[in-house]
Amino acid sequence: MTTGHVLLGFLVERAKHGYELKKEHDHRLAGAKPLAYGQVYATLQRLQRDGLAEVAETRQEGGPERVLYAITENGRAELERWLNAVEPSAPYVASPLFARVAVAGKDADGYLVRQREAHLARMRELTAEKASGSPAQVLAADYALHHLDADLRWIETALARMKEHDDA
Amino acid sequence: MLEGRGLGKSFGQARALDDVSLTISEGEVVAITGPSGAGKSTLLHCLAGVVRPESGEVLLDGRRIDALPEPESTKVRRESFGVVFQFGELVPELTAVENVALPLLFSRRGRQEAMAAAAEWLARLEVTGCADQRIGELSGGQRQRVAVARALVTGPRVVFADEPTGALDTIGGEQVMSALISAARAGRAAVVLVTHDNRVAAYADREVALRDGSVLAGVQR
Amino acid sequence: MITVLRMLNRGRSRAERVRAWLVAAGAAVAAFLVCTAVSLADFDDEGGSLTGLGLALLAVPVAGLLHQANRLASATRERRLAALRLAGASPGDVRRLGALEGGLLALGGSFGGGVIYVVSHLSGPLLPVPVVVVVVTLGGVVSGARAGRHVVASPLGVVRRVRMRGPRMRDLLLFGMGVGCFVLGAVVKGKFPYVGAYGSVVLMAAGLVLLLFGVTLAATWAIRAHARRVGRRARSAEALLAARLVEADPRAWARALAVVSLTVFFGAMAGAQQAVVGYSQAHALVDVALLVALVTSAVALVVHQAEELIDLRRSFSALAASGVPEGALGGVLVRQAVIAASPVCVVAAVSGVAVVVVTTIDIYQVQWLGWAAGRAVVMAGMGVLAAVLVAVAARPLLRGALSTYVRA
Numbered sequence: 087m088t089t090g091h092v093l094l095g096f097l098v099e100r101a102k103h104g105y106e107l108k109k110e111h112d113h114r115l116a117g118a119k120p121l122a123y124g125q126v127y128a129t130l131q132r133l134q135r136d137g138l139a140e141v142a143e144t145r146q147e148g149g150p151e152r153v154l155y156a157i158t159e160n161g162r163a164e165l166e167r168w169l170n171a172v173e174p175s176a177p178y179v180a181s182p183l184f185a186r187v188a189v190a191g192k193d194a195d196g197y198l199v200r201q202r203e204a205h206l207a208r209m210r211e212l213t214a215e216k217a218s219g220s221p222a223q224v225l226a227a228d229y230a231l232h233h234l235d236a237d238l239r240w241i242e243t244a245l246a247r248m249k250e251h252d253d254a
Numbered sequence: 255m256l257e258g259r260g261l262g263k264s265f266g267q268a269r270a271l272d273d274v275s276l277t278i279s280e281g282e283v284v285a286i287t288g289p290s291g292a293g294k295s296t297l298l299h300c301l302a303g304v305v306r307p308e309s310g311e312v313l314l315d316g317r318r319i320d321a322l323p324e325p326e327s328t329k330v331r332r333e334s335f336g337v338v339f340q341f342g343e344l345v346p347e348l349t350a351v352e353n354v355a356l357p358l359l360f361s362r363r364g365r366q367e368a369m370a371a372a373a374e375w376l377a378r379l380e381v382t383g384c385a386d387q388r389i390g391e392l393s394g395g396q397r398q399r400v401a402v403a404r405a406l407v408t409g410p411r412v413v414f415a416d417e418p419t420g421a422l423d424t425i426g427g428e429q430v431m432s433a434l435i436s437a438a439r440a441g442r443a444a445v446v447l448v449t450h451d452n453r454v455a456a457y458a459d460r461e462v463a464l465r466d467g468s469v470l471a472g473v474q475r
Numbered sequence: 476m477i478t479v480l481r482m483l484n485r486g487r488s489r490a491e492r493v494r495a496w497l498v499a500a501g502a503a504v505a506a507f508l509v510c511t512a513v514s515l516a517d518f519d520d521e522g523g524s525l526t527g528l529g530l531a532l533l534a535v536p537v538a539g540l541l542h543q544a545n546r547l548a549s550a551t552r553e554r555r556l557a558a559l560r561l562a563g564a565s566p567g568d569v570r571r572l573g574a575l576e577g578g579l580l581a582l583g584g585s586f587g588g589g590v591i592y593v594v595s596h597l598s599g600p601l602l603p604v605p606v607v608v609v610v611v612t613l614g615g616v617v618s619g620a621r622a623g624r625h626v627v628a629s630p631l632g633v634v635r636r637v638r639m640r641g642p643r644m645r646d647l648l649l650f651g652m653g654v655g656c657f658v659l660g661a662v663v664k665g666k667f668p669y670v671g672a673y674g675s676v677v678l679m680a681a682g683l684v685l686l687l688f689g690v691t692l693a694a695t696w697a698i699r700a701h702a703r704r705v706g707r708r709a710r711s712a713e714a715l716l717a718a719r720l721v722e723a724d725p726r727a728w729a730r731a732l733a734v735v736s737l738t739v740f741f742g743a744m745a746g747a748q749q750a751v752v753g754y755s756q757a758h759a760l761v762d763v764a765l766l767v768a769l770v771t772s773a774v775a776l777v778v779h780q781a782e783e784l785i786d787l788r789r790s791f792s793a794l795a796a797s798g799v800p801e802g803a804l805g806g807v808l809v810r811q812a813v814i815a816a817s818p819v820c821v822v823a824a825v826s827g828v829a830v831v832v833v834t835t836i837d838i839y840q841v842q843w844l845g846w847a848a849g850r851a852v853v854m855a856g857m858g859v860l861a862a863v864l865v866a867v868a869a870r871p872l873l874r875g876a877l878s879t880y881v882r883a
């Protein structure tokens with residue numbers, strides 16, 4: 087329900103159109119996957135159903151129908167709760183990368199070396215982007231870089247352990 | 255431009271480098287990575303002419319530089335190479351700007367000219383405020399940027415950097431790295447970067463991964 | 476404590492054994508000089524007591540050398556002492572360890588010096604010998620305890636400190652007091668109210684001792700000012716580097732040059748006096764003592780040079796790695812010696828002549844100044860030359876120090 091909370095957050099300032107919300111999402115969550123229009127409207131409808139947002143105004147001036155959404159009191163309370171809640175700290179290891187290695191076992195080393203290459207290539211791209219990015223883009227790139235780095239370090243450790251195992 | 259062919263070096267029983275070959279082209283940034291003891295520093299020292307390899311050869315623009323007599327090897331290092339070490343290794347008794355001017359003064363340039371060039375480089379690396387402070391009074395990040403300025407002030411063909419961010423935190427390391435890379439690119443200098451930090455290696459155009467003294471198969475492209 | 480000392484000794488390097496010998500030999504020389512001086516101090520014979528005084532004063536630089544050797548010990552052992560601190564030794568433990576070691580070496584050395592004196596002066600008075608041995612040993616204890624100070628302060632003492640040890644006001648004060656006592660003694664001469672006939676002599680001697688300390692310590696100011704000037708005008712990298720290095724630590728240079736400056740001071744003084752009374756046997760003895768002092772001063776400089784190279788190792792080897800020729804770095808050492816030694820030697824030579832001229836101003840004739848000035852110039856030149864020679868001789872040491880990065 088993260089997208090819902092993000093949209094609620096954008097509505098605090100003032101009432102907005104769905105189109106506006108999509109633009110703002112893609113700009114502020116720079117590294118994230120861009121939102122599809124369909125997803126924006128589906129999420130807004132769900133918020134409306136749960137009483138967290140409401141329609142403030144509907145206008146039709148020749149063009150398509152323009153609906154302006156606003157946040158409700160309940161919506162503000164829910165947003166507040168979400169902003170202050172602590173994410174559960176990695177309760178499960180859920181990563182396709184890990185799953186592959188778990189299945190392949192010792193034979194995963196070829197895959198790991200290729201994955202390592204792919205990660206490094208992506209890190210190079212992100213590092214290059216940072217040089218000319220907006221502050222939001224730099225923050226997003228930092229986030230991705232640190233996560234890729236964590237993966238890489240795990241890959242290196244895994245490779246070393248497999249080698250250790252072979253040698254023994 | 256700079257090429258190592260079949261480089262080998264042992265310390266007693268330990269084989270620090272075993273038949274390592276690599277080519278670095280004009281203006282390219284290459285990261286040498288690998289776990290501790292893999293031979294990264296040894297490879298860097300061989301390429302930079304600080305250590306003589308036991309086997310193999312090092313060529314700069316097609317000319318062998320690994321077997322030159324010491325005075326000429328020194329000359330090559332002074333004119334074509336720049337180095338940045340983990341702790342900067344600047345002269346603590348000199349001010350920042352004097353440290354940067356030092357290589358120029360050793361190349362017998364005039365004092366006025368050397369100081370002016372050094373001040374300009376410090377400005378480019380955004381360490382202007384403390385140009386006249388002694389090295390001991392600078393932060394680790396500032397020191398490393400001064401070291402980068404000192405490595406680049408002579409307009410070298412290749413800059414060698416051994417763990418240039420080893421003693422810095424994320425942001426400090428980032429500032430030093432982006433200063434190093436953009437300055438090197440502007441001066442069309444190649445960079446040979448030794449690191450075991452992937453985020454630092456990501457500043458390079460490509461990676462040479464070492465394991466136990468050899469290039470890891472499949473990784474060098 | 477003794478066990479720890481033994482453990483430390485077992486693992487020590489050749490350099491440290493050499494240093495231990497240096498400390499013991501220094502103690503022996505100091506004990507011998509002082510014993511001889513005491514035997515010569517015959518109040519009935521003015522020439523004899525003057526020579527005695529000279530010899531006793533020469534023991535001062537020898538003591539300085541001793542302290543320096545102890546300091547070098549702490550520089551080379553710094554890592555290990557710091558490790559001791561981290562392993563739980565208290566500052567007191569480290570200090571006691573230094574005191575024990577310094578004291579033992581000084582005891583051995585001074586005992587040897589005393590024995591040599593007794594053998595060569597069987598007829599002379601033997602009473603002062605044990606006293607001198609005790610005094611020299613105590614000196615070794617104090618110097619050993621003080622030498623490891625900065626490790627005592629911080630267990631992480633291995634971290635390279637920024638060396639900016641400037642001159643101190645106290646040194647100038649000492650200098651001023653020395654001049655005061657000396658001039659006072661010279662002015663009142665025989666009419667001194669205390670300690671009978673020798674009152675003014677005692678006062679003058681005290682003034683002379685203060686003056687000597689003052690000259691060496693105040694040299695710090697002269698060295699720093701000179702280094703600043705050279706640094707501002709330096710056109711070559713060698714000169715700039717040398718000037719800044721000296722400027723950053725003038726006290727160490729002043730200490731190392733103490734023996735040199737004393738030698739120059741005495742040489743100039745003796746020269747000015749010879750011009751008055753003509754060359755006599757006592758003067759020959761003084762000249763021999765000066766020669767001994769010059770050798771001692773060279774040793775003090777070698778010790779300092781070694782200490783300095785330990786400090787410079789990292790930054791110099793990084794310079795060498797980036798293509799600065801070894802010859803240029805050797806040039807830096809020589810320039811440092813010239814920058815530091817020249818003001819010290821000039822000041823020492825001038826004050827040496829001045830001391831004699833001031834005390835005998837009523838009888839001193841202008842034509843004597845020629846000989847006096849000539850000797851002063853020769854002494855100053857010899858002092859600078861000694862420093863330069865040591866720097867030149869230190870080049871092989873430099874090569875060893877540069878191998879931090881050049882690991883082949």
Ligand SMILES: Nc1ncnc2c1ncn2[C@@H]1O[C@H](COP(=O)(O)OP(=O)(O)OP(=O)(O)O)[C@@H](O)[C@H]1O
Nearest residue numbers: 265268270289290291292293294295296297450882
């Ligand atoms: N001067 C030397 N004497 C003896 N052995 C050495 C010397 N220098 C390096 N070695 C050995 O050579 C091997 C490679 O050392 P090197 O310093 O190149 O590793 P590295 O990859 O730079 O490691 P690190 O990341 O820890 O700096 C190691 O086994 C090391 O012990």
Ligand SMILES: [Mg+2]
Nearest residue numbers: 294295296416
């Ligand atoms: Mg290394």
